[in-house]
Amino acid sequence: MKKHNYFNGIKSFALTALVIFLSACSGDDNIDDSSETPKPDPEPEVEVPVPESFDGPTYADDYSSMASWANRSKWNLANVHDPTVVKHGDYYYMYQTDASYGNAHDGHGHFHGRRSKDLVNWEYMGASMPNQPSWIKEELNTIRASYNLAPIENLQIGYWAPVVRKVGNVYRMYYSIVVDNFIGNGLPNSAANFDNTWTERAFIGMMETTDPSVNSSWEDKGMVVCSVSDKGNDWSRSSYTNDWNGYFKYNAIDPSYVITPEGEHWMFYGSWHSGIAAIQINESTGKPLNTFDYKDEATWGTHIYTRTSGSRWQGSEGPEVIYNENTGYYYLFLAYDGLDVPYNTRVCRSENVTGPYKGIDGMNVTNGGDVYPIVTHPYKFNNHSGWVGFAHNAMFQNEETGDWFYSSQARLPENTGGNMYSNAIMMGHVREVSWTSDGWPVVSPERFANVPQTEITEENIVGTWEQITMNYEYRVMQTSKTIIFSKDGTLGGEVSGSWELNKQTNTIYINGDECKLFNAWDWEAAPRKLTIAYSGLTTDGKPIWAKKK
Structure with a gap:
């Protein structure tokens, strides 16, 4: 709250x-107590195209030992x-x-x-x-x-x-x-x-x-x-x-x-x-x-x-407003719920600076209503503790390239690495933002690492991925499922259906849901490495995040 x-x-x-407690607490930011779901052997994978060398960020997410x-x-x-x-x-x-x-x-x-x-x-x-x-x-x-x-x-x-x-x-x-x-x-x-x-x-x-x-x-x-x-x-x-x-x-x-x-x-x-x-x-x-x-x-x-009509206990805060000249909309980003664990980011938009602002469902939220799409939510990929308290964002643009970025804090979950104060470890996240064909922002599943930009082809996508569909659950981290992309355009593992790539727009369609592709840095891997990722929205505004394993 x-x-x-x-x-x-x-x-x-x-x-x-x-936040006020001893700053030197032990912890390990690469923690995964779960066992991986058994899955069938995937088709042979094609390696993600990488440069001969790339020195990505190696700094620890658990910085308690150097927090003074x-x-x-x-x-x-x-x-x-x-x-x-x-x-x-x-x-x-x-x-x-x-x-x-x-x-x-x-x-x-x-x-x-x-x-x-x-x-x-x-x-x-x-x-x-x-x-x-x-x-x-x-x-x-x-x-x-x-x-x-x-x-x-x-x-x-x-x-x-x-x-x-x-x-x-x-x-x-x-x-x-x-x-x-x-x-x-x-x-x-x-x-x-x-x-x-x-x-x-x-x-x-x-x-x-x-x-x-x-x-x-x-x-x-x-x-x-x-x-x-x-x-x-x-x-x-x-x-x-x-x-x-x-x-x-x-x-x-x-x-x-x-x-x-x-x-x-x-x-x-x-x-x-x-x-x-x-x-x-x-x-x-x-x-x-x-x-x-x-x-x-x-x-x-x-x-x-207003989130709740007639209430003075809104559970929403941190407005961030931008104008995107490419879409012609003003976007109002909001932080929902308490900052320690459930914090999540929402966005609505308007053609006028003072509204009315509407969600992806077209609902006018001026006088009350929950906003969709969700932009960020507490989540966890494998081999990492995951992130909670993930909201109150800034949006900013590289005016030379036109690229947009999202920045906010995110927190380690409670008792990460046995540290009872780990939920007060606040790491700044900077992430690339892409825009769907109907003008909604989606945020990269991986933090920005300035990785080299390479063309992503069908051959690169074939293989095993982790995918998270982020349903809104108060104080509950959303976790990943194994999804296997086959050459014939079908999906296997824990997600079934089909996929299709549009290389011209750097977009992959997962069972019809539009997702934007990113060259990415796998922050959860040990050691960290280059990978590819995608981020999109379901028709009702739930984020779809995935990265190739």
Whole structure:
């Protein structure tokens, strides 16, 4: 569970109870306790075409032995949470929520960054915000005074989920600040301090720089929006654990940002509570185009999404909005469910920036409805522990090639390698994205490794694969089945039917389901190696992931 107002406490649990512990724990990231299902001998396989040599990534997924601050130069994509990615010069820059295994980042600033030229090897850069901005306390206590509430001197602050976009010649980082003190007594959020009120509001602020390669160059520009409530001064909460009818309508966290083809600028915000809102931004200032007033609902933006109509306990968050000029759609990506294990990514789309957004079934989800397709879900290939907590994504594009990429954190499952804290090991994933013929994104089953691109032929596909059809199951990892591709176009093993390849579009059809092919790096193999993979969707929006063994 996370991100509503009480969510400030739940998130604290997720990022302290799951993250604050000893950072040096033993573990093995290549674990498979299952025995392989007996299968018939396949036809002779054709080797995947490979270059004479390729040095793919070898870094361990279980980084607990090097998670301390002293080892930060070795982290690569270790300790990534809620990433956002932007390109500047030769480098991609990634920023994130303040979170790390063992709280290694504590005391070293906020909104930590790293950079990479190839999206595989990442250099840790440190904090873009050295200290808490002074405006947060000033804004909060000004608002509290308008409700005749005493000021809070000692704020309990969380630094979450930034988004970075290039706007003209500057880079803007919209960031989330949560205040985890109770509204009533102003004390830090805990069961012992509970006074039958909700915790305080969150804020979205903004920083700018012309050169993200210099961490100290980020200049804070103050508040953009804050959490808003349509309940006036009724911030009472009947129970610390059983009352989910949140005080705030929109939670000012998890910003996303898009510039329309017409040149309009829009920021999206909100999580749990009543859903997601879009507010138009002044290009010059980076602040709302029209005056924002926390007491005037007409200024809060346009409501674009709700998972459950009438509920303030949505189980959805982390909006990421992009525009794909090739399809003509705006895409709204969402993180569903709790971040520890069940986290999964969904996507819907619209021809207009403010909606209505619709899923693959054509359903308008503005006022309620589960979104399909699923983009990512907890899963496990053989010879590895698998990944859970796999969502809250960034989408970014290589503007030179037009290629799209998906990035998010994923977590090791609980008790991986006997480590009781392994679920707090958060590895950053970067994956290639392809688009189906009807304009839906599918994500590579394997993380990006910058492997050489080679033509994939029928001969390469013949042989034995692992395939996962990802049904939505809360807290349940989806596991693979053996599928055998025969030369005659039939399927065997644990999946029957037929297959067909379209080399011109790099597409394989599995019993009629369209799947896009990828040259891939087999991260689960020991040693890791080159392979091929495919990713597609069933007609009702369930991912189909597979890799050749």
